[in-house]
Amino acid sequence: MSLRHAMLGLLAEEPASGYDLLRRFEISLANVWPATQSQVYGELAKLAADEHVTVSAEGPRGRKEYAITAAGREELRHWLLEERPRKRRDDLLLRVFFLGTVAPDEARAFLERGVERMDAFEEDLRTLERNTEWNDGDLAINGRIVLEWGLRFAAMHREWAQWAATQIPQRPTAR
Amino acid sequence: MSLRHAMLGLLAEEPASGYDLLRRFEISLANVWPATQSQVYGELAKLAADEHVTVSAEGPRGRKEYAITAAGREELRHWLLEERPRKRRDDLLLRVFFLGTVAPDEARAFLERGVERMDAFEEDLRTLERNTEWNDGDLAINGRIVLEWGLRFAAMHREWAQWAATQIPQRPTAR
DNA sequence: CTTTTCATGTAACAAGTTACATGATTTG
DNA sequence: CAAATCATGTAACTTGTTACATGAAAAG
Numbered sequence: 001m002s003l004r005h006a007m008l009g010l011l012a013e014e015p016a017s018g019y020d021l022l023r024r025f026e027i028s029l030a031n032v033w034p035a036t037q038s039q040v041y042g043e044l045a046k047l048a049a050d051e052h053v054t055v056s057a058e059g060p061r062g063r064k065e066y067a068i069t070a071a072g073r074e075e076l077r078h079w080l081l082e083e084r085p086r087k088r089r090d091d092l093l094l095r096v097f098f099l100g101t102v103a104p105d106e107a108r109a110f111l112e113r114g115v116e117r118m119d120a121f122e123e124d125l126r127t128l129e130r131n132t133e134w135n136d137g138d139l140a141i142n143g144r145i146v147l148e149w150g151l152r153f154a155a156m157h158r159e160w161a162q163w164a165a166t167q168i169p170q171r172p173t174a175r
Numbered sequence: 176m177s178l179r180h181a182m183l184g185l186l187a188e189e190p191a192s193g194y195d196l197l198r199r200f201e202i203s204l205a206n207v208w209p210a211t212q213s214q215v216y217g218e219l220a221k222l223a224a225d226e227h228v229t230v231s232a233e234g235p236r237g238r239k240e241y242a243i244t245a246a247g248r249e250e251l252r253h254w255l256l257e258e259r260p261r262k263r264r265d266d267l268l269l270r271v272f273f274l275g276t277v278a279p280d281e282a283r284a285f286l287e288r289g290v291e292r293m294d295a296f297e298e299d300l301r302t303l304e305r306n307t308e309w310n311d312g313d314l315a316i317n318g319r320i321v322l323e324w325g326l327r328f329a330a331m332h333r334e335w336a337q338w339a340a341t342q343i344p345q346r347p348t349a350r
Numbered sequence: 351c352t353t354t355t356c357a358t359g360t361a362a363c364a365a366g367t368t369a370c371a372t373g374a375t376t377t378g
Numbered sequence: 379c380a381a382a383t384c385a386t387g388t389a390a391c392t393t394g395t396t397a398c399a400t401g402a403a404a405a406g
Contacts, residue, residue, distance in 0.1 A: 009273035029269075032264070039366065061373080062384095064386085085266050089208050091177045097204070098313075100317050102255060110256065138274075142273065235356085235402070
């Protein structure tokens with residue numbers, strides 16, 4: 001149930017409306033925890049019902065600005081420090097696992113596309129880095145740390161994919 | 176919809192029952208695509224309805240062995256080569272993003288636990304490596320490639336977490 | 351003959367996606 | 379005044395989790 005915590009985390013910085021949150025999901029959290037519009041509004045209603053947030057202001061066009069409560073901060077803290085990370089699913093590795101079901105040429109081409117995809121991903125991160133205002137807030141410091149993870153991940157993945165392509169046998173394995 | 180493809184991939188190697196598949200999910204796919212018992216049986220019924228698999232044999236205790244069909248192989252191939260990877264969610268990075276909401280000491284301790292978790296993960300992978308029969312099948316070749324990814328990932332993540340701990344400021348950032 | 355392993359299924363719930371629906375306010 | 383942006387909400391559906399329920403067959 002981490003969507004809830006992502007929202008609490010953003011609200012811990014400053015109050016925001018559903019619409020505001022949505023934009024911040026698109027900009028800074030897109031690569032870490034994507035969320036859709038209907039999810040955000042739905043969860044905001046649940047968070048309000050649980051008193052983890054309250055409506056702190058109302059604006060034009062029915063805008064409701066939400067602020068995190070003490071209970072909400074407690075919930076955020078608990079999740080951050082105590083909860084254990086959930087199991088990961090990786091659909092790219094799953095494909096690699098079954099790469100033996102296609103021809104060796106196709107498998108190698110697949111891995112090489114992976115190298116290109118990582119180049120593009122790294123490029124995206126560099127663009128994000130340039131376009132972000134790295135002010136002195138907490139989110140800036142930690143955002144940079146997360147970004148650095150992305151860069152190291154891209155480098156690791158690229159090198160792995162290059163190596164992996166060399167491991168694919170020339171001919172289909174005998175069956 | 177990758178559970179379906181994970182199952183097709185396993186059935187592409189050899190026919191299996193729901194029970195067999197479940198064990199293979201636990202052993203070889205646990206770190207890549209975990210699946211529960213109820214998911215496997217449910218999806219197997221859907222796959223049969225779509226004629227991507229057929230009941231190829233029946234055994235004791237109501238056992239039903241399923242085999243992949245030509246349509247199933249086509250579906251697997253399409254997913255593997257044409258479908259684009261879905262967006263990733265990473266709940267660990269999400270926490271890092273909001274690490275500014277806890278005290279610097281706690282944040283540093285959190286990252287250091289991450290280093291330990293990677294050590295344990297690497298240990299798990301080494302155990303898996305030792306306990307697996309690396310025969311000459313496709314799954315063995317590609318399983319090793321995936322395992323290598325895990326090892327490289329663990330190394331990358333550990334070094335990153337060590338570096339990240341040095342980036343946390345000594346005192347809370349002014350608010 | 352008791353325990354373990356094999357074997358399948360269902361129900362209730364939580365989380366995530368896609369599409370639909372509506373309308374106020376601001377900007378050019 | 380037309381288009382873009384701001385703003386919220388609901389409905390239907392898919393995917394994934396947890397718990398319940400049952401029983402046959404093999405192993406010791």
